[in-house]
Amino acid sequence: MRALVTGAGGFLGQHVVDSLLARGHQVRAMLRPAAKISEGQWKGDVEVFRADLRTSRELERAFDDIDVLVHLAAQVTGGEDLQFAASVGGTERLLDAMSRSSCRKLVLASSCSVYNFSAARGILDEDSPLHEIPALYKRGGYTIAKWWQERITRRMAEKQGWDLTVLRPGFIWGRDHADLCALGQQLGKLQLVIGPSTRLPLTHVENCADFFALVTSDPRASGQTYNVFDGPGERIWPYLADYLKGTGNSRLRIPVPYALSLTVVRLADATVFRKATKVPGILIPDTFQSWFKPLDFSAKRAREQLGWVPPLDYQECLKRTY
Numbered sequence: 240m241r242a243l244v245t246g247a248g249g250f251l252g253q254h255v256v257d258s259l260l261a262r263g264h265q266v267r268a269m270l271r272p273a274a275k276i277s278e279g280q281w282k283g284d285v286e287v288f289r290a291d292l293r294t295s296r297e298l299e300r301a302f303d304d305i306d307v308l309v310h311l312a313a314q315v316t317g318g319e320d321l322q323f324a325a326s327v328g329g330t331e332r333l334l335d336a337m338s339r340s341s342c343r344k345l346v347l348a349s350s351c352s353v354y355n356f357s358a359a360r361g362i363l364d365e366d367s368p369l370h371e372i373p374a375l376y377k378r379g380g381y382t383i384a385k386w387w388q389e390r391i392t393r394r395m396a397e398k399q400g401w402d403l404t405v406l407r408p409g410f411i412w413g414r415d416h417a418d419l420c421a422l423g424q425q426l427g428k429l430q431l432v433i434g435p436s437t438r439l440p441l442t443h444v445e446n447c448a449d450f451f452a453l454v455t456s457d458p459r460a461s462g463q464t465y466n467v468f469d470g471p472g473e474r475i476w477p478y479l480a481d482y483l484k485g486t487g488n489s490r491l492r493i494p495v496p497y498a499l500s501l502t503v504v505r506l507a508d509a510t511v512f513r514k515a516t517k518v519p520g521i522l523i524p525d526t527f528q529s530w531f532k533p534l535d536f537s538a539k540r541a542r543e544q545l546g547w548v549p550p551l552d553y554q555e556c557l558k559r560t561y
Contacts, residue, residue, distance in 0.1 A: 409440025438472025485561030
């Protein structure tokens with residue numbers, strides 16, 4: 240199979256390319272014109288296609304002889320307008336180009352941030368409620384962009400009759416990417432750990448990439464949506480301890496009850512920040528719950544339908560990260 244991978248130079252993208260190559264697929268990696276390629280960036284021969292999804296006029300050429308699009312590209316930094324323009328506008332232009340090609344298969348990297356954590360109960364799985372408008376706009380720019388990116392992709396796939404698989408990873412972690420927003424708030428040498436027994440929806444980048452490569456060629460994944468978690472979730476307290484040890488940081492961990500913290504955040508939202516237009520994410524109730532709410536995380540559908548088991552266990556992931 241010949242795959243076009245957008246965002247191929249990113250943290251996840253590099254590993255997805257390697258996982259596709261390991262399964263014997265050919266890969267065309269789409270990179271921005273100014274993106275640098277290091278020697279040995281990928282573990283095999285990769286064709287590079289230079290384009291900017293926001294501006295390039297020849298996106299259709301990227302689909303020449305392509306069997307499947309693996310769409311990973313998204314803007315994760317910058318202001319909300321930039322994130323929306325790049326992730327949503329860029330996706331619209333990419334899918335428009337695909338509609339004029341012979342490619343009919345698509346794997347989309349969405350995010351578990353599209354779920355409404357405020358309404359979730361017990362276990363977060365693929366049937367958990369998603370955000371709805373207008374409450375969606377209480378979340379940050381990344382969540383808004385990913386929600387719309389998934390929505391327009393589903394609409395286009397249905398209109399064109401494409402074979403679409405949507406993946407919703409949790410926190411993707413690995414080397415140089417292990418400091419997660421859900422670890423709490425650092426205050427100098429102190430670390431406030433909110434809900435220390437709460438589970439983290441983790442997927443190590445190599446495990447996540449392995450699942451992307453699997454669904455790319457497995458016909459059973461056609462039309463399906465999958466959460467990508469390595470398990471029910473490591474708990475924040477021991478994960479933070481592993482992070483501090485692995486990075487050589489010394490912080491005093493201070494446990495803070497989740498319910499008390501949420502009450503304080505809700506009170507501040509209703510009073511101090513009621514009319515504020517810019518508020519840190521940790522002080523926005525919906526965002527706060529998406530980081531810290533005590534839930535279990537299920538990827539049972541991936542296991543039961545495709546027989547997928549993450550190839551690396553937690554201890555091996557630690558070794559590869561630190």
